[in-house]
Amino acid sequence: MRIKLFQEKTLEEDRAEIYYREMTVEIEKVCQLLEGATPQLYGLEDGQQILLKLEEIYYIDTVDKKTFAYLKEQVYQIQGSLSFLETALSQHGFCRISKANIVNIQHIHKVKSEPNMRLKVVLTNQEELVISRYYRKPFQNYLTKVRGILHD
Template sequence: MKLLIDQSPDNEEVEITIKCGMIDPGLEKLIEQIRLYSFSITAKKEGRTYPISLSDIYYFESIDNRTFLYAEHEVYECGLRLYELEQQLTKTDFARVSKSCILNVRMLKSVRALLNGKMEAELENGEKVIINRHYVEKLKRKLGLAGGEKDV
């Protein structure tokens, strides 16, 4: 693999071109990371609007028909519904973990099994999120653990 970087004040924006024969799983992961880096969500806090990079978001949660996004130490309100976010984030590291929550799996520190097939995810910032049993297999697939009993 070659990596070419053309740094110049004449370049007005970052442009990434990938030339390849076939897209393998490793390249697919790289493409997902580029998408995650370059995509942001507009959110509000205290009457101000902010663009929040996907890489800074720990999870999205829906409460009383309002959607919130959680960063390391901040909470913002997002104008999108969870189903809209889920559609936009299909090829990223975000996974639906309950009816009311979409989690950034890059922020997972650990998971542990609970009763009734549920799991508890501990995030890098110490927060804990419950993974509903209906979403456990989907999360395992997202993590590349489908079919196995590996620890995360």
């Protein structure tokens, strides 16, 4: 897919146009993202797709080029790259914390300091994830931003 971006300071309203030969899942996801709709994630279970509720996802992980959503007691393989999911889910409480992880901040129980300028998050199900040094500051900024939204 080819994408072209143009900045026009004289526009009264942002707009996007999408040209396609046939509607694909990828194009549907882009449309949902542009429309600000809540993304829908489907997990694979026994060859069937199961609609996952975003609020039930604790974190998303990538292993061997496969993406997985971790719920309280289940793990589902899902479609989409981590960078796409990071963008699509950032307005729904999800934040990138490492090269391979996105966490749902609603499921963070506590944040602990670790050696070498790292942080560790303990989730409400007691799982622990390490926030890499690279993602530490963006994570802290995201928390500050979300707290500001929640407290306004």
